[in-house]
Amino acid sequence: MSKIDLSLSVNGERHEVRTEPHRTLLDVLRTDLGFTGTKENCLEAECGVCTVLLDGAAMNACILLAAECQGREVLTIEGLAREGGLHPLQQAFIDHGAVQCGYCIPGMILAAKAYLDEHPSPTEAQVREALAGNLCRCTGYQKIAEAVLAAAGELASRRT
Amino acid sequence: MSFEYHEPTSLAEAVDLGARFGADARFLAGGTDLIIQMRRRKIAPRHVVSLRRVPGLDAIEANGAVRLGALVTHRALERYPGFHGPLRALVEGAEVVGGHQVRNAGTVGGNIVNASPAADVVPVLLALDATVTCVGPDGERTLPLDDFLLRPGETAKRADEVLTATTFAGLPPRSATAFLKAGRRRAMEISVVCVAAQVTLDGSGERCVRARIALGAVAPKTWRARDAERALENQPLDPATLREAGRLAAAGCQPISDVRASGRYRRLLVDTLVQRALARCVERVRGQRP
Numbered sequence: 001m002s003k004i005d006l007s008l009s010v011n012g013e014r015h016e017v018r019t020e021p022h023r024t025l026l027d028v029l030r031t032d033l034g035f036t037g038t039k040e041n042c043l044e045a046e047c048g049v050c051t052v053l054l055d056g057a058a059m060n061a062c063i064l065l066a067a068e069c070q071g072r073e074v075l076t077i078e079g080l081a082r083e084g085g086l087h088p089l090q091q092a093f094i095d096h097g098a099v100q101c102g103y104c105i106p107g108m109i110l111a112a113k114a115y116l117d118e119h120p121s122p123t124e125a126q127v128r129e130a131l132a133g134n135l136c137r138c139t140g141y142q143k144i145a146e147a148v149l150a151a152a153g154e155l156a157s158r159r160t
Numbered sequence: 161m162s163f164e165y166h167e168p169t170s171l172a173e174a175v176d177l178g179a180r181f182g183a184d185a186r187f188l189a190g191g192t193d194l195i196i197q198m199r200r201r202k203i204a205p206r207h208v209v210s211l212r213r214v215p216g217l218d219a220i221e222a223n224g225a226v227r228l229g230a231l232v233t234h235r236a237l238e239r240y241p242g243f244h245g246p247l248r249a250l251v252e253g254a255e256v257v258g259g260h261q262v263r264n265a266g267t268v269g270g271n272i273v274n275a276s277p278a279a280d281v282v283p284v285l286l287a288l289d290a291t292v293t294c295v296g297p298d299g300e301r302t303l304p305l306d307d308f309l310l311r312p313g314e315t316a317k318r319a320d321e322v323l324t325a326t327t328f329a330g331l332p333p334r335s336a337t338a339f340l341k342a343g344r345r346r347a348m349e350i351s352v353v354c355v356a357a358q359v360t361l362d363g364s365g366e367r368c369v370r371a372r373i374a375l376g377a378v379a380p381k382t383w384r385a386r387d388a389e390r391a392l393e394n395q396p397l398d399p400a401t402l403r404e405a406g407r408l409a410a411a412g413c414q415p416i417s418d419v420r421a422s423g424r425y426r427r428l429l430v431d432t433l434v435q436r437a438l439a440r441c442v443e444r445v446r447g448q449r450p
Contacts, residue, residue, distance in 0.1 A: 004165060021165030021208070024195075044196050045262055046348065057235070057264040063195040064265070065188075067165050068210060111260060132347030133259015 006070055010035065011079025017066065025069050026050045026061035029076060037077035037106045048134030051107035052076050058114040058133070077106035080113070088158075089113055092151035093144070100138035108134045112148045120156055124149060161198045166209045171295060171322065174214050178320040179297040181207045187322055188212075189231055189270035192262050217269075217324065224330045226288075230269025230323050234281065235260070237268065248444070249337035249356050253284040256341050259348055269323045272305070275315050278377040282309070283356035284339055286374035286382050288328040296321035309381040332369075335360040336444035338437045342429050344420065351377045352421045353429040359397070359441035368392045373405070373434055378413035378426055385409035388434060397442050406435040 006017045010033060017032050026043075029035040029052070038061055039049035045060040052061045053075040080087045089109045092098070099105050108131060115122065115130035122130065127148045128141070136144065166185075168174040178185060185207035188194055197203050211217055217231040222242045237243060237254035244251060257263055257271075257280050271279050272292060285305055292308045294301055294317055305326065308316045317323055331337075337358045343349030354376040360369045371392035373385040388408040395401045415426035 002164070020162070022161035022163055043199060045192055045258070045265075048259060048261060051261055054264075058261045059264055060261045063191045065165065065191070065195070065208075065210075067167070068188075068191070068212060114260065129347070130260060133261045 004067060006066055008033075008066065008069055008074060009072070010074045011076060012073075019066060021065065021067055023066050024062055025052065025064040025066045025074065028066040029061060029074075035076045035078055039103055039106060041103070046135070047104075048107045048111060048131075049104050051110045051134065053110055053114055056114065056117065058111045060133075075110070077110060080109065087113070088154040089116070089148065089151040092147040092154065096143050096147040096150060098140060098143040098147040100136075100140045104134055104136045104138075108136070108144055112151070116148070116152050116155060120159075121152060122149070127152075161195075161204075163198075163204075163206055163208045166207060167213050168209060168211075169213045169215075171214050171217075171324065174209060174211060174322050175295055175297060175320070177207070177209045178322060181209075183319040185209055185319070189267040189273075190233065190265040191270075192258070192266040193270060193274040193276075211322065214322075222330075225327060226330065227325050227327045228268050229325050230267060230272075232268045234258075234263035234266050234268070234271075237281070238263065246331050246335050246444070246448075247288075247337055249284045249287065249339035249358070250281070252339035253281040253341075253354075253356065256280055256343075268326060272308070272326060273315055273317060273323055275309055275311070275313050275381065277312055277379060277381055277383075278351045278354070279382060280339070280341060280351060280354055280376065282382045283354055283374035283376045284337065285326055285328065286384055287337065287356040287358040287372040288331075289372065290326045290328040292323060293325045293327065294318075294321040295324050300324075302327070306384060311380045331358070332360055334362070334365065334445050334448070335370075336441040336448070338440035338444065340433050340437050340440075342433060350420065353377050353415075353426050353433060355430070355433045355437045357434070357437035357441050359392075359438060359445060361397070361442070361445050365446060366396050368395055368397050368401075371405075371438070373409060373437070375409065375413060375430060375434075377420075378415040378430055380414075383413060385412055385434065387412050392438070397438065402435045402438050405438060406431040409434045 050061040186205040234254040341354040358372040388405040410431040
């Protein structure tokens with residue numbers, strides 16, 4: 001199969017990639033570009049560990065062809081912390097002990113970010129629904145929900 | 161997976177590619193089914209034709225009649241302000257699909273072409289008497305959704321045709337819709353049974369002028385409970401009539417037993433959910449401002 005040239009925008013930076021057309025965004029992020037914060041697990045859009053934001057919307061990178069992402073903005077967990085330090089969601093996950101084995105956490109945080117960007121003051125039930133596509137097999141959902149709610153509060157206080 | 165990737169920028173170009181590669185090609189919409197089937201090696205197309213750059217396929221048009229472009233995502237359905245009134249079942253069907261990630265990717269057109277008997281938005285479209293439009297080398301054709309769906313994974317779409325849109329007429333006054341789903345848990349779950357209902361009441365708000373009942377996961381394809389619908393027409397929608405509709409729908413469906421539920425349990429669910437969905441429609445019509 002012939003290779004194709006892709007120009008991908010990841011975390012605000014352009015990356016030129018020459019690859020086979022069947023490769024997924026997940027594949028290219030992890031193997032070609034070294035963004036291993038995006039995790040790989042079920043490969044069937046069930047577990048959410050590969051969640052990235054594509055033009056701001058949470059997507060499963062395991063079922064997205066890299067070729068489909070040309071001209072769109074990809075945000076991975078590596079792009080979340082700004083110079084000022086960790087993103088409030090990242091800090092809240094640490095402060096609330098929401099991280100156990102950690103494997104689901106990049107996806108959890110990005111799914112939560114996409115949701116909070118549009119719903120700045122959610123209820124706990126809304127947070128849980130927002131994270132329905134992200135599985136934590138350590139089953140630490142309670143602290144994860146608490147961390148997201150705390151981050152929402154912190155983000156709100158920064159806006160005022 | 162191994163294939164050539166194509167990204168046509170017009171419908172004509174997409175149709176040309178479909179004509180050139182025929183059954184060797186698959187059109188790619190959201191990928192939530194197609195990519196997974198390819199990874200499982202159930203299908204191995206040599207050409208994948210992404211529709212994402214074909215203009216207009218992601219449009220929702222609602223002026224009287226409603227036209228949903230094939231690439232309208234579940235998320236777009238959920239958010240469309242015009243669907244939060246009498247057409248609310250569209251939102252209710254869309255918002256129970258997968259998690260946010262899947263709803264951001266999965267499309268109405270892909271959901272129809274995938275032809276899963278357990279699809280959630282398809283029964284809603286069936287209850288709205290939707291039609292499906294396909295464009296191929298011989299031009300455009302439009303057929304009823306009910307005829308388009310054949311059996312699990314199979315539709316009347318030819319390999320060289322692109323499904324471009326699904327369309328339905330606007331509802332008359334005093335109409336409502338409702339969608340209910342039973343799964344083993346609330347999120348990320350394939351339906352054990354789902355039901356979509358559409359009811360139009362007469363001027364008095366008592367008698368039923370039109371009823372539609374469509375069910376998922378109880379037959380080889382999404383299924384209209386026509387006997388139950390007929391039992392409702394021109395009747396007052398009192399509890400006895402709703403019970404009869406539930407009984408007829410349960411008697412007419414052909415559910416299988418599988419890992420999710422037994423056929424017998426599915427029939428019990430159909431009986432109950434049909435009554436509940438109809439009752440919800442009646443409540444919604446009566447709650448509308450005249």
